[in-house]
Amino acid sequence: MSEYHTSEWMHAFPALREANDAAWQQAAAKVKLATVPQGAVLFRDGDACGGYVMVMEGSVRVQKIDPEGREIVLYRVEPGQTCMLTTTCLLGSQAYPAEGVAESEVELAMLPADAFHVAMAASEAFRRFVFAAIGRRINDLMLLVEDVAFGRMDMRLARLLLKRSQKHGAQLDCTHQKLAFELGTAREVVSRILKDFERRNLVELRRGEVEVLDAAALTELASDEK
Numbered sequence: 001m002s003e004y005h006t007s008e009w010m011h012a013f014p015a016l017r018e019a020n021d022a023a024w025q026q027a028a029a030k031v032k033l034a035t036v037p038q039g040a041v042l043f044r045d046g047d048a049c050g051g052y053v054m055v056m057e058g059s060v061r062v063q064k065i066d067p068e069g070r071e072i073v074l075y076r077v078e079p080g081q082t083c084m085l086t087t088t089c090l091l092g093s094q095a096y097p098a099e100g101v102a103e104s105e106v107e108l109a110m111l112p113a114d115a116f117h118v119a120m121a122a123s124e125a126f127r128r129f130v131f132a133a134i135g136r137r138i139n140d141l142m143l144l145v146e147d148v149a150f151g152r153m154d155m156r157l158a159r160l161l162l163k164r165s166q167k168h169g170a171q172l173d174c175t176h177q178k179l180a181f182e183l184g185t186a187r188e189v190v191s192r193i194l195k196d197f198e199r200r201n202l203v204e205l206r207r208g209e210v211e212v213l214d215a216a217a218l219t220e221l222a223s224d225e226k
Contacts (some may be wrong), residue, residue, distance in 0.1 A: 009033060009109045012080045015132075017031035019125035027126065031109050042100040048112035049089035049096060051110040052130075054082050058106030063181075064098040072184030074098060075140055079221050087130060090116055119158040156183055158222040161203065165212040172210045179210075 009031065010017040016028070033056075036042060042047070042060060060077040062085060077083045077100070089096055090113055111119070119126040160182055164172050176194060180187040194210065197203045202218055204211040212218065 005107055009054075009056055012109075013129070015129045016126070018121065019129070021123050021125055023122035024119055024126045027111060027115045027123065030115040031111050033107070033109050036102045036106040036108060038104050038106075040102045040106075042102060042106075043096045044099045045096060046117045047096045049086055049094075049113065051086075051112045052082065052090060052116040053077075053086050054109045054111070055079055056107040056109060058108075059103040060100050060106055060108075061097055061103050062100045070184070071181045073182050074144065075137060076103070082130075082133045084134055084141075087134055091120075103220050148167075153183065153185060153189060154196070157190060157193050157197075158202075161210065161212055162215060162218050162222060167216060170212045170215070172212070174207065174210060175208050181209060 010028070016024070019025075036058075039158045042165050045065070057079055060083065062074045062077065062083065063071055064074055067072045068094045075084070083100065085096060085098060085100075088094070120130065139216070158178065160179065161172070164174070175189045179194075180190040183190065194203065194205055197218075200217070202212075202214045202221075204213055
């Protein structure tokens, strides 16, 4: 990592770019940039937190793995976002309770821990930015908890396929295991539901791929509250 001027990274964070108090400006001068390769583990369960991470480009998947090897995606940190677990670990002086993996090459900006604490104490603009990000992420996690606890798996899978197709197109490069990982369930459950979707001509299944054939029907299924 090496030091850069704020103008080289703040374009991804408009609220910080507009902050002009002296405390934030002094902290921002200590921000360091890094490029992380795809597949790299940014932090592991139990690691200490060394700084406040802000993603400029790419995507970081934050996931939890239980002792039996079951996994669930908690959230993703995408351009213009920060990692809530990193923030809460800094605020509470605690170790990470999950792990973060670069899903693609990631460009990130990191504010060292000591500068983070100074900025939190002295910069109102930075505090607002930090707590607003936490609030948005807590809302996302509450939706995830509600989905896992109460959602029908066919509805959840339909929503996941729609979300991915809107971002990547109808032909999705994903295995049944990857989808199960996203949903926090067993591969066999996902395979059974996908076979049912295929029988209803909602999707077409190929090795390592799922093609969405009827997005309208999946949308109707995803919103079905019966």
